[in-house]
Amino acid sequence: MTPRKAxxxxxxxxxxxxxxxxPRPWDEAAFEALLITFNVFGLVLDGQGFILCRAVADEAxxxxxxxxxxxxxxxxxxxxxxxAAATAAARGADSLFLEVASDNxxxxxxxxxxxxxxxGLRRGYYADGADAVVxxxxxxx
Ligand SMILES: CC(C)(COP(=O)(O)OP(=O)(O)OC[C@H]1O[C@@H](n2cnc3c(N)ncnc32)[C@H](O)[C@@H]1OP(=O)(O)O)[C@@H](O)C(=O)NCCC(=O)NCCS
Numbered sequence: 001m002t003p004r005k006a007x008x009x010x011x012x013x014x015x016x017x018x019x020x021x022x023p024r025p026w027d028e029a030a031f032e033a034l035l036i037t038f039n040v041f042g043l044v045l046d047g048q049g050f051i052l053c054r055a056v057a058d059e060a061x062x063x064x065x066x067x068x069x070x071x072x073x074x075x076x077x078x079x080x081x082x083x084a085a086a087t088a089a090a091r092g093a094d095s096l097f098l099e100v101a102s103d104n105x106x107x108x109x110x111x112x113x114x115x116x117x118x119x120g121l122r123r124g125y126y127a128d129g130a131d132a133v134v135x136x137x138x139x140x141x
Pocket of ligand 1 (some may be wrong): 020022065068072075076086100101105119
């Protein structure tokens with residue numbers, strides 16, 4: 001299970017996967033704009049899921065991560081997070097950050113299982129009023 005690099009032509013594919021995983025999906029145009037941004041990278045497991053990240057200097061962040069419901073709990077999310085961490089480290093990042101809704105138990109468990117630690121809380125961050133937990137993982141250690 002080795003993710004491939006996402007290219008701008010994958011925008012529709014990512015939008016479909018994202019819509020399978022989130023109640024407020026991002027559209028194809030949003031993904032295309034992100035995928036042509038020089039400091040954004042995406043990794044895809046076709047038909048299963050993807051991760052999108054931004055790397056700036058020595059910090060990287062996970063912008064979104066989606067695994068289609070049919071294949072969850074098979075290690076896809078973990079594989080994507082680990083591949084993103086390796087890619088971010090190879091691009092010079094020494095920290096990987098993310099924001100996750102404080103009521104998203106699956107994602108919180110995945111991030112805890114992949115060496116992220118809570119580093120902050122953003123109250124009322126999401127449109128539905130949920131708080132965001134900021135998490136950080138040290139890379140290259
Ligand atoms: C969160 C998400 C990406 C997890 O993907 P996944 O492929 O199912 O995760 P994995 O199978 O790699 O799980 C790895 C570990 O994370 C934890 N985990 C994942 N889902 C879990 C769940 N529903 N309940 C409890 N622990 C969970 C477990 O420790 C798991 O290891 P295990 O299966 O050996 O017990 C997926 O549920 C998803 O796409 N959710 C909707 C979108 C989302 O919330 N994205 C993240 C936004 S920040």
